[in-house]
Amino acid sequence: MSQLIETRPGEDDRGAASDAKSKHVEVHHVTRVEGHGSVVLDVDNGTVSRIAWQVPEAPRFFEAMVVGKDWQDIQTIVSRICGICSISHSLACIKGVEAALGLEVSEQTDRLRRLAHMSELMQSHVLHIGYLVAPDLLGQPSVVPVAKSHPELVGLVVSLHRLANRWSDLVTGRTTHPIALQPGRMTHLPSAAELIALQHDLETARKSYWRLVEAVGGLLGGLPDFERPTEYVGLVDGFGYAFYDGRIGSSDAQVPLPLDHFEQACNEYVAQDSTAKWTRWHRDAYAVGARARYNLNGQHLSPLGRQVAQAAGLEAHKHNPYYNTVAQLAELGHIMDRGPELIDEILAAGLSPERPKLEPHAGEGVGAVEAPRGILFHRYAFDAKGRCEKANLVIPTNQNHANIQKDMEALAPTIIDRPESEITLLLEMLVRAYDPCVSCSTHFLDVHFVGAKAPSEERD
């Protein structure tokens, strides 16, 4: 979020004697659970000797902290994994808890959860596109100067972001750390009048959305030209653009994997210098997130989503990681279509308060959703009293780490002749494209050029 503050261009470049044959470039920042990282690039005599994506965040041990806790307290705890995608964490959690305890939910609850989920995808995507990526495309260090140079664009971003937040508030009680999303039921129902007002606002916002598409679409020439096909992983259900439910699809696999086997897809391992675990499946790395979802489910985008994808040339650039932002833009169109439709369904079915009797029993189960940044898995096991015995949580950003590393390995040799400020920007933009989390990307403002040292000095 330091994006909101202007950096002082120039200060970072001190001592950066560019065009030297040997370079040491470090992009360093502090971390958090979703995957803060640093980039280290060493160039010796014109070749890349080291390019490393590191994640040295302060580990918080959520999988241990929930052990022994009551099934009714798990959502409250794991929502705090991430302030940005707390609705997705809550949904994966309560679906996992329900699967473990054998609890069924009503269609009403299911529909309201899907509605809540879309609101988070919208807020997160708008935040990423508007506050994080747009300044890069406009050659600005942060959104603050953009607010002065392009007030209309920032106005659109603010209005769409505020609408998405209001949407989350209405359905879940709170944008960050939702209240009403609990195992077995919604603890609060919005009124029909509130939903109709929201639907109206979403329909009115289509104009703002389209103006955002035009504004951002006109800047796509600023996205680097870089392609690296990889494996794409995300939820698939065979008939729709899966956000909330489905099985685990892969561009490298014919048959999707049942959710219950997600560990076979993730194959987590501890990478050197990273407190976040890394993953691999059919190859040495795979990608999750909006671009992976598009690559798996693109034909199921809504008319508006498809229109935006086509206009922005997403199909032709689907192997370009920088186009993840464009996939997010197309998903926003999908949500602008599907959100109001879902509200129609909810209103047609009517809203009635529920207070089902929930009796926990021992068991184990998995919940998964597409968080804004990609597929998210939660597994829980409970004893007969409903106390948590075990948890395994695999978050999207961790699943992207290995892919970011592989992208950097492919990208770095092609850009080492450029000035250090440009190399840094391209590497930062690459990480930012994966949208690891708001704060993560903004940490990338902190760039240290150690400068062009003699190779012997770089080793310490």
Next chain:
Amino acid sequence: MKKPRVAIFDFAGCEGCQLQIVNLEEELLSLIEIVDVVEWREGMSEKNPKFDIALIEGSITRPEDEERLRDIRARAKVLVTIGACAGTGGVNKLRNHMDQKVVGRTVYGADADKSFLQVGTVRAIDEVVPVDLQIPGCPIDGREFTRVVRTLVLGGEPHLPEHPVCVECKRANNVCRYEYGEVCLGPITRAGCGARCPSFGMWCFGCRGKVTDPNVDAAHTVMASYGKTVEELEQRLALFGS
């Protein structure tokens, strides 16, 4: 008038409190007219040796965090914590009640002994350095944040509500959670959230911490009249580090 310099830092946490600041939208643009935000992340700190107000999110878990916090304290005139992780330790503190070896192995298995995976017990900010003011909540309330910052800028002393959540809950016309057979922390938790959780069908989790002088006797009476025990109350209190 010279604008006060504000810096925002974070330690172990979800950064949801900083998101509440972003979510102020236009109000944020208006706030940064009256303050000069000189840092908003660790990274920029070297460039701005001094600031008037430091806002801190997150808990302290590692020696390097403690060192950084002491440095921030030395450079700040006023140090304000934002959110439960900084204020009380928040959910991060749950693991303090566990064997740290078991905690490490649960998450990292055989890799748990690797040097870069080592962390200490979790501490709130005021367990490490003196704190001038705490903005409570998980997450913080954007309106309360704005009010506190504006009051500080005007040279005043911000005050937090000294009554429990129950007062706001009654005002919101909610049915008492104890009537549903639940254990609710409303009777002893500091108000200011508008009784948000009870208004959305849940009990109060106590994320804003206890009021300064909680009416413990009254809470005991409530607990007893609904057949609940103090043990159940304490278990819920532990969720947010209180």
